[in-house]
Amino acid sequence: MKHILLAGGTGYLGSFIAVELKKRGYTLTVIVRKSSKSKDLHSIADHVIEGDLRDPKTYEGVFKNIDMVISTVGITKQKDNLTYMDVDYGINRLLLDEGEKNSIEKFVYVSVLHGNTLRDLAICDAKERFVDDLNHSFVESTVIRPSGFFSDMEEFYEMANRGRIYLFGDGSIKANPIHGRDLAKVCVDGLNLMESEIEVGGPEVLTHKEIGEIAFKATRKPIKITYIPDWVRKFLLKILPWFMNKYSFGPVEFFLNVMAMDMTAPRYGNKKLLEHFKSLIKKD
Ligand SMILES: NC(=O)c1ccc[n+]([C@@H]2O[C@H](COP(=O)([O-])OP(=O)(O)OC[C@H]3O[C@@H](n4cnc5c(N)ncnc54)[C@H](OP(=O)(O)O)[C@@H]3O)[C@@H](O)[C@H]2O)c1
Structure with a gap:
């Protein structure tokens, strides 16, 4: 069976991918930083x-048997005061360098929906630069x-648990978020697909208002939603860079932009948001 190197296995999506790879019989090596919580991966991965x-230097010899x-x-x-160029571009570029040196067969990379049209955001700029590199690689x-x-x-x-949900605009923007377990299947399928890009979302297309209502249903609290005029979101995008350092502003900038965008992609999977929110109650 093919030998897969997984980078990011300690994260939300990566942990589901590790399980899915082993379920399908792949040999799995994960590469993690020393500080990360990799305890669970030791019982899943082969290395x-x-x-x-x-x-x-971390990659020396690692790719010898990787397909x-x-x-x-x-x-x-x-949390590390690193830039997206350091991590989203830089680490993935190093992985690709090693992959090219060792003539690997395939590189599956997780970017974001519409990332190529959001290149003015620091996160998307770094991710899409790496996508450009992938497109220019022989791998x-x-x-x-x-x-x-x-x-x-x-x-x-x-927010529902605290009793009130705050939304920008009128709550009509749509998205179809996806569970990590469903998305992991798409990522592992990607190893053997010819497509250079796959857009994917979850099975339910929901407005932000509907997502809020589902959250209240899970918490069994009365629906209380406050709609914040969209100019406030735009104003925040203008003024926050003056008050926040670039490290903290990056995720906020991404969030404030996607909250105003249609984030629907072809539907996949069967995991529903209500069940996910209910599973959080058990953890509370
Ligand atoms: N969340 C979304 O809605 C969304 C949507 C579309 C795309 N994406 C993208 O999908 C990818 C996976 O998302 P996720 O939610 O699974 O993220 P996550 O849980 O934060 O996992 C990110 C992974 O990257 C690793 N990482 C981060 N900084 C690192 C560094 N300096 N050195 C080494 N490893 C580092 C983390 O390792 P540690 O465990 O050691 O921190 C972790 O394994 C991300 O690139 C994200 O931008 C996310």
């Missing part, structure tokens, strides 16, 4: 390699472009 993913790579490495919640690649993840929708649940 766990620890090191600084920004140091080219294909999947990477979900990227900054989501900023075959598939770029996965998901809509929002269920993990990100948890913010709606948190």
